Amino acid sequence: MQLLKYMACIWNEYAKEMEQKREGCTRRKDFRYPPILPIVYYEGSRSWTADLHLKDRIRMGEIFAEYLPDFQYHVVRLHDYSDEDLLAHGDAMSLIMMINKIQNAEDFKRFRQSPPEQLDEILKNTTGNIRDIIKNVMYGLLMKMAVPVDEAMQYVEMMEECHMGELFENFEKIDIQAERRNTAKARRDAQEARKDAEEAHKDAQEAKEALARVKEAQIKSCISLCQEFGVARETAIEKLMEKCGLSQKQAEEKAKLYWEG
Secondary structure, eight states: OOHHHHHHHHHHHHHHHHHSSSSSSSGGGGGOOOOOOEEEEEOOOSSSOOOOBBBGSTTTTTTTTSSOOOOOOOOEEEEGGGHHHHHHHHHHHHHHHHTTTTOSSHHHHHHSSSSSHHHHHHHSSSOOOHHHHHHHHHHHHHHHOEEEEEEEEHHHHHHTTOOOHHHHHTTTTTOOHHHHHHHHHHHHHHHHHHHHHHHHHHHHHHHHHHHHHHHHHHHHHHHHHHHHHHOOOHHHHHHHHHSSOHHHHHHHHHHHHHHOO
């Protein structure tokens, strides 16, 4: 369903662009939308088991097939490709996929065994904006490994200079499993701190509400006593301002609310 939304958005934007170039062209019988090849890029290690056809997600899709939109999407499962397969292509997308495959220490060790000269060659032949994407992907990996930000920036700069060999030498100092444990502990500590803060906020809110109820009872009692002793309403308003710290407008509103008769 999400893919269907994306496709509809792409076609809508295409129609708008065509209308800007030639008004009314989208209403012509010969107007055609461009084809879209839906692709799901899957980084999980398990097999992809979801339905590939849209109609299979709709109740009685076979019976109402001729009335329903339908398409099949293509799954690119990252772990179906070895690092050797990806390096053989020698392009930027292959390098991004190799980095995205890193999920544990073993994956990281395998990545470090890749020929740095081949990786450097990919970086050298990559345009600036695509190289920025690769740097961002690597930076994201380093953040998952809890590498200090200043060190991560240094490593990313090595990629900018196409020095993957030096990058790997520095990686020898990093213990992924230890960093992951530290990250997990930091995440738990953050969750506990957030929970404590939420409880403190809740307590403060309850105290604030209780104080408001006490003050409201005090206001109501003041008005009731004024009426009981025959005090004029104007005088009661003055008492509310004096005893309860209300502005004149607030005192008048409370007198209007609680004054009987």
